[in-house]
Amino acid sequence: xxxxxxxxxxxxxxxxxxxxxxxxxxxxxxxxxxxxxxxxxxxxxxxxxxxxxxxxxxxxxxxxxxxxxxxxxxxxxxxxxxxxxxxxxxxxxxxxxxxxxxxxxxxxxxxxxxxxxxxxxxxxxxxxxxxxxxxxxxxxxxxxxxxxxxxxxxxxxxxxxxxxxxxxxxxxxxxxxxxxxxxxxxxxxxxxxxxxxxxxxxxxxxxxxxxxxxxxxxxxxxxxxxxxxxxxxxxxxxxxxxxxxxxxxxxxxxxxxxxxxxxxxxxxxxxxxxxxxxxxxxxxxxxxxxxxxxxxxxxxxxxxxxxxxxxxxxxxxxxxxxxxxxxxxxxxxxxxxx
Numbered sequence: 001x002x003x004x005x006x007x008x009x010x011x012x013x014x015x016x017x018x019x020x021x022x023x024x025x026x027x028x029x030x031x032x033x034x035x036x037x038x039x040x041x042x043x044x045x046x047x048x049x050x051x052x053x054x055x056x057x058x059x060x061x062x063x064x065x066x067x068x069x070x071x072x073x074x075x076x077x078x079x080x081x082x083x084x085x086x087x088x089x090x091x092x093x094x095x096x097x098x099x100x101x102x103x104x105x106x107x108x109x110x111x112x113x114x115x116x117x118x119x120x121x122x123x124x125x126x127x128x129x130x131x132x133x134x135x136x137x138x139x140x141x142x143x144x145x146x147x148x149x150x151x152x153x154x155x156x157x158x159x160x161x162x163x164x165x166x167x168x169x170x171x172x173x174x175x176x177x178x179x180x181x182x183x184x185x186x187x188x189x190x191x192x193x194x195x196x197x198x199x200x201x202x203x204x205x206x207x208x209x210x211x212x213x214x215x216x217x218x219x220x221x222x223x224x225x226x227x228x229x230x231x232x233x234x235x236x237x238x239x240x241x242x243x244x245x246x247x248x249x250x251x252x253x254x255x256x257x258x259x260x261x262x263x264x265x266x267x268x269x270x271x272x273x274x275x276x277x278x279x280x281x282x283x284x285x286x287x288x289x290x291x292x293x294x295x296x297x298x299x300x301x302x303x304x305x306x307x308x309x310x311x312x313x314x315x316x317x318x319x320x321x322x323x324x325x326x327x328x329x330x331x332x333x334x335x336x337x338x
Contacts (some may be wrong), residue, residue, distance in 0.1 A: 164231030225313030
């Protein structure tokens with residue numbers, strides 16, 4: 001059993017005072033469910049932006065939430081560590097989810113998330129046939145694929161899962177190492193393109209399915225390799241997406257993530273439905289560690305030529321710890337017996 005949170009009297013009072021107001025308690029309850037902007041929060045709570053901003057400032061001063069900037073947008077989230085964070089999460093857990101106000105907030109939050117997902121999916125649908133071409137405008141794809149293949153290696157594996165498979169390109173890239181491959185995507189238009197591409201390449205040991213990144217329609221704890229290629233920047237709650245991808249891994253399986261490094265190309269958000277303007281090494285590595293994965297490699301691939309549309313691509317490769325821990329325990333046991 002974990003030790004209870006211990007705070008000195010002044011800190012305890014500060015935390016309770018910060019959270020002990022209806023609007024601020026509603027804010028921390030919403031932020032416990034993912035990162036949100038002031039615009040999101042004003043739409044959900046139906047209050048003015050200055051009022052919401054004032055409450056957020058008080059919560060930040062008490063150490064309950066933190067703010068980070070992505071391009072022109074500022075996101076807020078619950079603080080990840082510390083006794084203050086633990087206490088506020090305890091308060092949230094004690095709240096009645098059937099409370100009329102909190103239930104209405106949760107419903108509006110679902111609407112905000114649903115609108116974002118529909119916007120991204122509509123973009124995919126509009127651009128299904130030319131998606132590879134559009135992506136190549138921002139990413140030196142040959143370099144990325146070559147480095148990804150180098151990191152993953154050529155050792156045969158039993159099964160592979162590509163989340164957010166799009167045109168099915170990653171299933172084609174690794175066709176020689178897996179016995180059975182699966183792709184999942186939320187856009188039926190993209191799945192039509194992927195199926196056509198797999199048929200054209202005569203890849204019969206891979207198939208694609210319609211499904212949600214956060215709830216893949218497949219068995220968990222099964223796949224030796226899971227890939228998430230240029231998908232996370234379309235997702236609001238990327239940390240939860242990584243956690244779900246990790247749950248799909250077999251013991252000692254590997255998760256490969258490819259996405260953009262932090263950038264300030266705001267037009268990608270307004271014109272191409274990007275929810276996030278890239279990810280730092282630390283952010284994704286922290287999410288991987290929280291999902292109980294061992295980070296093995298983090299590689300940056302800068303563009304060949306710098307321009308106003310240049311983007312650096314980062315590849316993260318991590319491994320499921322379960323078999324590694326078991327092997328370490330066995331070794332320790334054998335040493336002790338000796």
